[in-house]
Amino acid sequence: MRPSLLLPLLAVALGSAAAQPAVVAGTVRDADGTPLPGASVYLSGTTRGTSADAGGRFRLEAVPPGAYRVVGSMVGFAPDVRELRLAPGAQAAVDLSLAPATRTLGDVGVEAERDGRWARRLAWFEKALLGESANADSTHVLNPEVLDLRVRWGELRAEATAPLVIENRALGYRLTYDLHAFRASATSVRYDGDEHFEAMAPASPAQAERWAAARARAYRGSLAHLLQSLLVGTAEAEGYSFEIAREDTYGAWRTVRAPTRWLMDVDADGWGTLRVRGRLDVTYAGEPEEPAYLRSEWFREPRRRPDSAQRSSLTVDRGRARVDPQGTPEDPFSISTSGHQAFERLADRVPEDYRPPPDL
Structure with a gap:
């Protein structure tokens, strides 16, 4: 990004x-x-x-x-x-x-064949994990038979007996995804997992160019791009602007523009500390909102046209998060996102070691 x-x-x-x-x-x-x-x-x-x-x-x-x-x-x-x-x-x-897995592939496969509701649960699972973007339309789990999908009190819970194999034909990656925990309801999604990216071989030079351009677009505006630009002090030059929002004693939220020098302290070894007390509202003018964002069930603003800028909000646990020289949070749960960055899910991710070519 x-x-x-x-x-x-x-x-x-x-x-x-x-x-x-x-x-x-x-x-x-x-x-x-x-x-x-x-x-x-x-x-x-x-x-x-x-x-x-x-x-x-x-x-x-x-x-x-x-x-x-x-x-x-x-x-x-x-x-x-x-x-x-x-x-x-x-x-x-x-x-x-x-340690040995507690369930076998055979048990889940039989369940999938016998339960007609399983296909609807799979669609719910993919929507929550992969996202609702245009990239998600071209991203699918290739081995869904390893999933155990159950609904209890309106909440979808998922377990996997083997690593998920996910093919993203929008960005040209095949992912191996080890799912640790997953719960989704009408109001929230919570999941944890680890993924390994493998670049797919393009079928033609034209496809290679499309993938390269799509990966650069996916990177721009992401949390990884934001943190990397804060580390090197180029966030404003790259199209970011920031406001800090804090709740006063009367319950009203007040905002103040935040220069980037307020946000990230960088050590001599390249590590940084993101310091945010309150909510950090982020505007990224480098890419417009994706049209699918307006159709998302998580979108709540009454408008029909995508904005020319992407808007997100960050909350930092205890007001402080360490970031490594690659722009990766030391604690992956120390930074929570909402808005456009939260709308982008696994189908919109590029590897942490990805950097766009200079001409993109």
């Missing part, structure tokens, strides 16, 4: 950290300590991943310093997730232990 202006500035700001990549290595074993050859190991939200060898060993090299979730995943086992904060040049050792 950012134009070419950010590229040279980001390289200067993070050059010292980028010159000393880290290494993540370790083993994947089952609960009894037996190696699991072929197990998938990846850094959540990125294109970086590998498979364990015959001895259950894995190694990820040239990892930029920052905050990561290391995920071990294999069919028939529950995933194991470890959080890391990698310093420049770090050699991190991670041993992953996968």
